[in-house]
Structures are given as structure tokens and as C-alpha cells.
Amino acid sequence: MNKRELQASETRQRIIKSAVGLFARFGYHKTTVSEIAQVAGVTTGALFHHFDSKEDLLSSVVEWLARGIHAYSEHLKKETNPSFSTISDMIRLMCSHYEKYPEATICLAMLATEFSGSHHPMEEQIRSVYEVFVKALTPILATNPKVKNPRAAAIAFIGAVQGIAIQAIMREREFNIRTLAEGFESMLEAW
Numbered sequence: 001m002n003k004r005e006l007q008a009s010e011t012r013q014r015i016i017k018s019a020v021g022l023f024a025r026f027g028y029h030k031t032t033v034s035e036i037a038q039v040a041g042v043t044t045g046a047l048f049h050h051f052d053s054k055e056d057l058l059s060s061v062v063e064w065l066a067r068g069i070h071a072y073s074e075h076l077k078k079e080t081n082p083s084f085s086t087i088s089d090m091i092r093l094m095c096s097h098y099e100k101y102p103e104a105t106i107c108l109a110m111l112a113t114e115f116s117g118s119h120h121p122m123e124e125q126i127r128s129v130y131e132v133f134v135k136a137l138t139p140i141l142a143t144n145p146k147v148k149n150p151r152a153a154a155i156a157f158i159g160a161v162q163g164i165a166i167q168a169i170m171r172e173r174e175f176n177i178r179t180l181a182e183g184f185e186s187m188l189e190a191w
Contacts, residue, residue: 012050012060015040019061024107027114028058058111058122065108066129068097073136082140084189090137091161091181098165098177106169109162130158160184 001009018040022031033054037047051057075093079086098105108129115123134154141150141157164184168177175183 008050011040011042011046015042015047015050015057016061016064019057020065020107021103023058023061024103024110027110029114033057055122059125061107062111062122062125062129065104066132068104069108069129069133071097073132076133076136076140079140082143086140087157087188088185091185094161094165095177095181098168102165102169102177105162105165109166130155133158 015036019031019036022036022039033047034044036057037044040047047057051060072090072093076086076090094105108126111122112126112130115126117123134151137154137157138150141147141153147153164180165177168175168180171180
């Protein structure tokens with residue numbers, strides 16, 4: 001990659017990360033292209049040089065967020081002896097990701113909420129991002145005889161973990177993400 005291509009790639013990433021932060025706080029529909037450009041430190045024209053439309057940027061944001069979900073899934077696929085520690089490890093990995101970039105966790109949850117039931121193509125794109133994780137976690141949960149519906153439990157796990165992230169932001173003066181995650185884990189372990 002030459003210098004110009006590297007700069008273009010860095011600008012594109014800066015725009016995506018700016019959009020992630022704004023979509024996490026305000027949602028897709030309430031965020032304007034000019035706000036994204038301003039936060040990214042580019043002109044609106046420069047933004048449209050990298051993305052054909054706001055919807056194209058949204059799709060790129062979801063693809064970028066999917067990388068985190070794919071990393072979790074790959075971690076689960078390596079598991080050879082599933083146990084409660086597998087779930088604990090996954091929760092710790094998710095907490096670590098949240099601590100580095102909370103907006104990424106919140107953004108995907110915000111977009112899922114915003115597009116759920118809309119029948120917009122983005123709803124299916126977001127669902128497919130989650131599905132990668134659900135498919136990786138379901139067989140692990142199936143090894144636990146107490147889990148009656150492993151697929152439903154995997155879907156609920158995503159919702160619970162994202163809920164923990166949202167509560168961590170709302171209650172940052174009271175609890176950090178790790179304390180909330182430990183509370184969630186202790187509830188699972190006790191049962």
C-alpha cells in the first residue's frame with residue numbers, strides 16, 4: 001500500500017469509527033452525515049468520496065462491528081471441552097472488548113433496536129452478524145444438560161451481555177462492566 005492508499009484507508013476508518021460513536025449515542029436515523037464528517041475531521045464531500053451514501057456507510061459500520069462478533073465466534077470454535085469456564089472466558093473477552101471500545105458494543109445494540117421489525121435490509125444484515133455468534137455458542141450450550149433450548153439460550157446470552165454493556169454506561173458511577181459481568185456470571189453459576 002502506498003502513502004496515498006494508506007491515508008485513504010486511515011480516513012475511511014476514522015469515518016467509520018466516528019459513525020460508530022454517533023450511531024451508538026443517537027442512532028442511525030438521528031445522526032446526520034455532516035455530524036459524522038465533523039467528528040471525523042473531514043468534509044462532507046470527503047465522506048462521500050469514501051462512501052456512496054449514508055446507507056453505504058451504515059453497511060460498512062455493521063461490517064466493521066461484525067469483526068468483533070466474528071472474533072468471539074472464532075474463540076468459541078476453538079473450545080474443545082465446553083464448561084462453565086467457557087462462558088466465563090467469553091464474558092471476560094467481551095468485557096475486555098467493551099473496555100477498549102464501548103461504543104462498538106453499544107452501537108450494534110442500538111442499530112439492532114432501531115432496525116428491528118423494520119423489514120429494512122439492514123435488519124437482516126444485523127441479524128446475520130449475530131447469527132455467526134449464535135451458531136458458535138449453540139453447540140457449546142448444548143453440552144449442558146440444564147440448557148433445554150441451546151439456540152434460544154445463545155440468543156438470550158447476546159441480549160444479556162449487550163444489556164450489561166448498556167447498564168455499565170448508565171451506572172458507571174455505581175458499577176463497572178466487570179462487576180456487572182461478575183454478577184451475571186454468579187447468577188448463572190448458582191443455578
